[in-house]
Amino acid sequence: MTLFIRGFIFSLLIPWSLQAMTLSDFENRARERNPQLRAARQAWKVLDAQSGVAGAFPDPTFTYISEKFPSGMDGTAAESVQHYRVEQPLPFPGKLSKEKLMKHHEALIAETSYDELEREILTQVRQKVYQLALTDRSIALADQSVAVLKNALTSSQTRLSSGQSSTADVFMAQTELRRMENLAYEQHQARLLAQIDLNTLLNDPTDKSLDPLMPPPLQELPMDLAALQVLAVRHSPWIMNGHHEKLHSQAMIDRSRLEYAPNFGLMVERETAPAGPAGRQIGVSMTFPLWLERPWGTMKAAREHALETEAIVEDRTNLVHRMVHAEFIQFNTHLTKARRYQEGIVPSAENTLQVVRQQYASGQTDFLRFLEAFRSWLNARLEYEEEIYQYGHHWAELERWIGADILYDGGGAREKAGEGAKS
Secondary structure (H helix, E strand, O other), X not given: OHHXXXXXXXXXXXXXXXXXXXXXXXXXXXXXXXXXXXXXXXXXXHHHHHHHHOOOOOOOEEEEEEEEEXXXXXXXXXXXXXXXXXXXXXXXXXXXXXHHHHHHHHHHXXXXXXXXXXXHHHHHHHHHHHHHHHHHHHHHHHHHHHHHHHHHHHHHHHHHHOOOOOHHHHHHHHHHHHHHHHHHHXXXXXXXXXXXXXXXXXXXXXXXXXXXXOOXXXXXXXOOHHHHHHHHHHHOXXXXXXXXXXXXXXXXXXXXXXXXXXXXXXXXXXXXXXXXXXXXXXXXXXXXXXXXXHHHHHHHHHXXXXXXXXXXXXXXXXXXXXXXXXHHHHHHHHHHHHHHHHXXXXXXXXXXXXXXXXXXXXXXOOHHHHHHHHHHHHHHHHHHHHHHXXXXXXXXXXXXXXXXXXXXXXXXXXOOOOOOOOO
């Protein structure tokens, strides 16, 4: 039994050293290929390009007029005059700069919205990778359990033929064997479903086969809850998005105040006739808000929008702090449980199974006791693998809400917070 358990553990560890892609490879592929991310990235770039020209002066207007004045006398030709006019609108100083500032913050809002979506997509990718790792290890566990039960069934049939056991032992072994075969089949199907989801996130064909994947390594967080909350305030795209909304609303207020200010215009015109010197006109125009209801309404709307964004910032900040706190607790809960399974529960279940199997082989106990020990060991292993998955799931969620990577994935390819993470 010791050789079986050691061989089983070794068989679980072998595939991880041969994997073709790391977690960072999957994340980078999602960044490059996921359609949602590509669309959000282009929407951000559109607004960023628009913000660069928002402060440009309006285009001038060139006008050509060919005019004939009636002479009012028979036999006298009409006088022909050619007009060449250029007009340039001149907005009140500050209006264009505030327009540009508003567009700039709109681009930053689109950028942080892209960061939000990127964090969400990458979190889904990580969770699917960890789910595939869970199913891979569960499949290996189920396959090994099937092999053990087949041996147990053979032993029970041999003992039955020699009169050392009853037919009930054979039936129980057959029943348990079928249950393990169902478990193995179920895990294979679960892997196919998780593989479909991951391939979709990577914009790959849904039937693309993926190699066995590595579960997350068990690690302690490098900082306490208070430090994580501070990090979230600095890096979380949800909070940054709210701050840019607030700055955008302030720029709207500043721009709305200038609605009371007049706009100007400059005009130059040249007039030519068939005979005589050419004439010209030079003029300056001013457009002012005669009806004050429009600028007053615009300013009122901007102020209401500012109050709205203040509430949005508070709501997003509270949401991030709540989720960071909750995921911090979940992370540590599943980390502690996984280590307890790793260090105590699973080894105890393995030792119990080894002893009971030896007793069953020597005729000191019945098959029911062996089956009980086997199920206890199997449940301990399955629960251990589930705790590892839940640990990785909440690790990904914690980094999603913080907006920065705080742990390495074991391959050393991910960035830690403060070492290049985007703010």
